[in-house]
Amino acid sequence: MQIIKSKTVYTTRLCGNHQTHTIRDGNTNLKMLTILTQETLIKSIHMLKHQKTTGNQYHLDGHGFRIYCIDMSQISHVQLKEDIDYLINSMFTSCLHSVSSFINFILLAFGFKVLTVLPLAMLYVRARDKCGDPDFKETYLRDMLYKNNEINALFKEETIHVLDYDCEYDRGYPCPEKFPEFKNKFWQFFNTDTSMTTGYFKMADVETGAVMNLKFKTMPVPGKYRYQIGEPFYFYDLRAEITHNGQHKEVVLVDEKVALQKVRPFLLII
Known part of the structure; x- marks a missing residue:
């Protein structure tokens, strides 16, 4: 100087x-x-x-x-x-x-550390969520069942029991004509599946002797705002096959065609 x-x-x-x-x-x-x-x-x-x-x-x-x-x-x-x-x-x-330049570089270094940790956190969440089984709120499903008059007449909350259950993520991509959203190349680069699930519940009522095979399909749907997920396991197809006193009938709780006209799937990047 x-x-x-x-x-x-x-x-x-x-x-x-x-x-x-x-x-x-x-x-x-x-x-x-x-x-x-x-x-x-x-x-x-x-x-x-x-x-x-x-x-x-x-x-x-x-x-x-x-x-x-x-x-x-x-x-x-x-x-x-x-x-x-x-x-x-x-x-x-x-x-x-x-000193002021040093402080500014400290903040800049912190920003670069965040940019380094963020992809690692996304990778961890991706591996954790895809390795585990899908988990949704069974309470919401039961509420839909009891609101239906045909099902509520044969299955009571106090006497119904679950005999079997299964729910798995769907592999690969769905029908491109039904779900054109999944043709997105950027999304396909990060995903090999759609986070959509298919499963069933087998239930029986100990008093009426009725047996129900409840089949469902779920998909993630967007929320109120852009880039916000609303419900990760939205039931876009839900139907119950009921057997009682030798009679078989099917009750459609959520029709797939009607639901897909109102709600479209949300593309999860991670």
Whole structure:
């Protein structure tokens, strides 16, 4: 760092915990010394103005400095003090700029770390969710059953029992004519399946003796806002095959054709 005042040029550099100042007048080195504080430098200059020797070792307030060339008689003490004050203030400004830049780089580094961790978290969630079995709220399904009059007449909440259950993710892609959304090449790059499921419940009532084979299909559907999933296991096809007293009938709770006209699947990237 250089500061030019009149014909006098001051340069400074850090040396460990010290600062080395070089004072130049034209092309002549006037002084090079190591100081600890501004006060020490001022006292040193005041003493050097009366010196005419070179290459001597001096001590001031316990701090040593070496004089290489001395001719301070032409330098104003007041002017030099102002120059030194300006020099130290400039050093403080430079340090302040360095600290602010360092803080900005810390925030930038934190952002890059987030960008590194985010794909790893997505990979972990993808592996965790696809390795596990699909899990949906059975309470919502039972509520749909009891609201149907035909089923509610044969199956009561207190006497119904589950005999068998199965639910698996559908492999591959569905019919492109029925689900054209899954033709998306960007989505296919990240997915080999659709997060849609197919399963069944086998239930029986201990009082009426009725047996029901409840078949269902689910798919993820969008929510209120864009890029928001509303329900990951939405029943877009639900029908019950009931056998009672030797009679067989089918009750359609959710028709696939009607449901797909109202709700379309949500493409999950992860």
